[in-house]
Amino acid sequence: AQKVTQAQTEISVVEKEDVTLDCVYETRDTTYYLFWYKQPPSGELVFLIRRNSFDEQNEISGRYSWNFQKSTSSFNFTITASQVVDSAVYFCALSEDAFSGSARQLTFGSGTQLTVLP
Amino acid sequence: EPEVTQTPSHQVTQMGQEVILRCVPISNHLYFYWYRQILGQKVEFLVSFYNNEISEKSEIFDDQFSVERPDGSNFTLKIRSTKLEDSAMYFCASSDGSLNTEAFFGQGTRLTVV
Numbered sequence: 001a002q003k004v005t006q007a008q009t010e011i012s013v014v015e016k017e018d019v020t021l022d023c024v025y026e027t028r029d030t031t032y033y034l035f036w037y038k039q040p041p042s043g044e045l046v047f048l049i050r051r052n053s054f055d056e057q058n059e060i061s062g063r064y065s066w067n068f069q070k071s072t073s074s075f076n077f078t079i080t081a082s083q084v085v086d087s088a089v090y091f092c093a094l095s096e097d098a099f100s101g102s103a104r105q106l107t108f109g110s111g112t113q114l115t116v117l118p
Numbered sequence: 119e120p121e122v123t124q125t126p127s128h129q130v131t132q133m134g135q136e137v138i139l140r141c142v143p144i145s146n147h148l149y150f151y152w153y154r155q156i157l158g159q160k161v162e163f164l165v166s167f168y169n170n171e172i173s174e175k176s177e178i179f180d181d182q183f184s185v186e187r188p189d190g191s192n193f194t195l196k197i198r199s200t201k202l203e204d205s206a207m208y209f210c211a212s213s214d215g216s217l218n219t220e221a222f223f224g225q226g227t228r229l230t231v232v
Contacts, residue, residue: 035220042225043225044224044225044226045161045209045223047220047222047223050220091161105163105174106161106163106221107163110160111160
């Protein structure tokens with residue numbers, strides 16, 4: 001069965017600090033997708049990134065970067081120069097069987113509450 | 119940009135009552151999902167729906183839950199006899215099913231059972 005673990009329940013940083021959110025996953029599939037979602041205080045789920053299991057290149061998007069390491073089953077998320085608006089709950093998620101032709105269900109981690117203090 | 123729309127944004131209901139949560143998925147999408155998030159907890163998969171039938175469901179999705187696509191645009195989640203523990207945020211999502219895609223989530227319906 002698939003499982004996503006986000007060991008950090010809460011993280012608090014001061015604005016402009018860099019912060020890394022950890023995500024470790026378990027799956028028996030060789031093909032899968034990994035995701036990060038942001039949930040601001042308003043409650044909606046905001047898609048941040050999707051990464052398939054065959055693409056281990058790290059990705060950078062503005063202040064956000066992701067480090068995918070298959071060897072350690074990790075997909076960590078780093079925010080550089082954090083801002084108060086980054087305060088939210090961040091969820092890592094896994095979807096197995098990425099090449100079945102159908103979009104399968106997501107298994108979410110328990111989330112990390114990030115608080116960025118001014 | 120197309121989006122998934124959920125109504126209402128907040129519903130309060132008495133224990134034992136039936137509720138219907140409504141969703142309008144993105145128009146060309148073929149796969150539809152409901153997820154649940156109890157306050158302060160993780161988002162949990164409930165059910166997926168494709169070609170007018172349930173394709174997968176979780177253990178949470180028991181006989182008190184049902185889903186329906188009554189017309190070409192709406193996708194509903196019905197809870198027949200609500201319990202206090204059904205209080206949660208319910209998210210609808212849809213996807214087009216292509217290989218390189220993610221599910222798009224609605225803004226959620228907060229259900230409070232009193």
